[in-house]
Amino acid sequence: GENVEQHPSTLSVQEGDSAVIKCTYSDSASNYFPWYKQELGKGPQLIIDIRSNVGEKKDQRIAVTLNKTAKHFSLHITETQPEDSAVYFCAAIPRSNDYKLSFGAGTTVTVRA
Amino acid sequence: DVKVTQSSRYLVKRTGEKVFLECVQDMDHENMFWYRQDPGLGLRLIYFSYDVKMKEKGDIPEGYSVSREKKERFSLILESASTNQTSMYLCASSSPHLLAAPWNEQFFGPGTRLTVL
Numbered sequence: 088g089e090n091v092e093q094h095p096s097t098l099s100v101q102e103g104d105s106a107v108i109k110c111t112y113s114d115s116a117s118n119y120f121p122w123y124k125q126e127l128g129k130g131p132q133l134i135i136d137i138r139s140n141v142g143e144k145k146d147q148r149i150a151v152t153l154n155k156t157a158k159h160f161s162l163h164i165t166e167t168q169p170e171d172s173a174v175y176f177c178a179a180i181p182r183s184n185d186y187k188l189s190f191g192a193g194t195t196v197t198v199r200a
Numbered sequence: 201d202v203k204v205t206q207s208s209r210y211l212v213k214r215t216g217e218k219v220f221l222e223c224v225q226d227m228d229h230e231n232m233f234w235y236r237q238d239p240g241l242g243l244r245l246i247y248f249s250y251d252v253k254m255k256e257k258g259d260i261p262e263g264y265s266v267s268r269e270k271k272e273r274f275s276l277i278l279e280s281a282s283t284n285q286t287s288m289y290l291c292a293s294s295s296p297h298l299l300a301a302p303w304n305e306q307f308f309g310p311g312t313r314l315t316v317l
Binding site for chain 1: 231250258304311
């Protein structure tokens with residue numbers, strides 16, 4: 088099955104700085120890579136996703152990059168704000184199973200004012 | 201607005217008790233999932249259902265069972281609760297249809313924090 092590793096486990100940044108979270112995956116057939124954000128007391132919520140036929144995708148202050156050769160993908164948050172403080176999860180869906188997500192262990196991001 | 205609700209936010213049970221966690225979604229989604237969330241381990245899939253009365257084991261099904269009698273409701277059952285099942289339990293749903301946007305997005309409930317004493 089798919090194995091997704093996520094680093095770092097915790098990340099503290101000054102407000103206005105950038106934050107980068109990196110994930111690697113094991114199944115070269117994986118073709119869909121979403122990122123979820125979990126705020127305190129809530130369930131995870133999709134914030135951005137990327138498919139294997141695209142190298143980069145942006146949505147305002149967040150962007151995701153994908154390197155299929157190296158089997159890694161990253162989340163970039165620019166101009167961080169206090170509301171970016173949350174736990175972020177990367178995930179992958181292998182081509183063999185369209186429904187089930189394999190999640191990384193999560194990154195707790197703290198934005199310092 | 202899309203909604204997944206879970207029957208309890210906090211639950212305290214004793215070892216050996218039978219525990220029911222209920223999840224309801226109002227989006228007419230075919231797929232429903234139960235995960236447990238533990239620090240440093242992320243979200244691990246317990247069971248998955250792709251249709252009424254259909255179920256599939258996830259990565260950690262031992263000690264759990266599920267029931268899906270109606271499309272909108274997916275129940276997780278701990279037949280005999282143990283202390284190592286103390287965790288946060290998250291339910292999610294998704295649509296398998298290719299035109300669903302974003303495709304395969306999973307919508308999560310707020311979670312149930314279960315403590316087994």
